[in-house]
Amino acid sequence: MAIHAVKPYVLSSSMELWDGDKGWECTHKFGVYGMCKLAFNPEDTNSFAATIRHYVEVWSLDSAKPDYTLIEHSDKVKCLAFFKRGDRQYLITGSNDCTAKIWDMQKRMCIHTIEGFMSPVMYVISLPGRPYLVTCSNNDTIHVWSSIDFRLKTTVNFSGSGHVRGIVCLMGSRRVAIGQMSGISIMDIDGEE
Incomplete structure (x- = not known):
């Protein structure tokens, strides 16, 4: 599910748009796909990205097709997150193919592939206002990457403390919360570039 930043909209994983101003009525259906991962574009609040099998579709809120x-x-693409580098908008995606890809949203193309994961990439996030991308693979290994040159900064393995179920950035900080079956861990991302 994705929550719109400025409008009372919720986009469900079945690609249905629910409008809070209309009593949470479903006002639009975007195709007939199964469960997918979604993210609203923070730079263009009229668009969102959705994982569909082994690719990503970019939609406008008022569109009948991508x-x-x-x-x-x-x-299969498992996760996605928007981020900025300079004044340009990018998207990072993680997949069962054990890679993460960086997409230039203006050029509409992949500009970099991060390889070397030992298992599928299940979660990706960016740290707003910080030059970091965080990935988590299926073997519970967290990787922190530079969003400037996509080089690896650090790796932490969480496999001994319960399977990772999700990661989120704690707003206004350089910390991320890692949700696990056994609880929540907090990881401090080095603020030095």
Whole structure:
């Protein structure tokens, strides 16, 4: 599910738009896909991205079909997150193909592939206002990457403390919360560039 930043909208994982101003009525259905991961574009609040099998579709809220499709992964796309680098908008995606890809949203193309994961990439986030991307693979390994040059900054394995179920950035800080079956861990991301 994705929550719109400025409008009373919720986008469900079945790609249905629910409007709070209309008593949470479903006002639009975007295709007939199964469960997918979604993210509203923070730089263009009229658009969102959705994982559909091994690709990503980018939609406008008023569209009957996707605006365009991003295809590069060879297996199911599991996660996605928007981020900025300079004045440009990017998207990071993680996949069952054991890669994370960086997409230039203006060029509508993959500009970098992060490889070397030992298992599928299940979660990706960016740290707003910080030059970091965080990935988590299925073997519970967290990787912190530079969003400037996409180089690895640090790796932490959480496999001994319960399976990772999600990661989120704690707003206004350089910390991330890692949700696990056994509880929540807090990881402090080094603020030095």
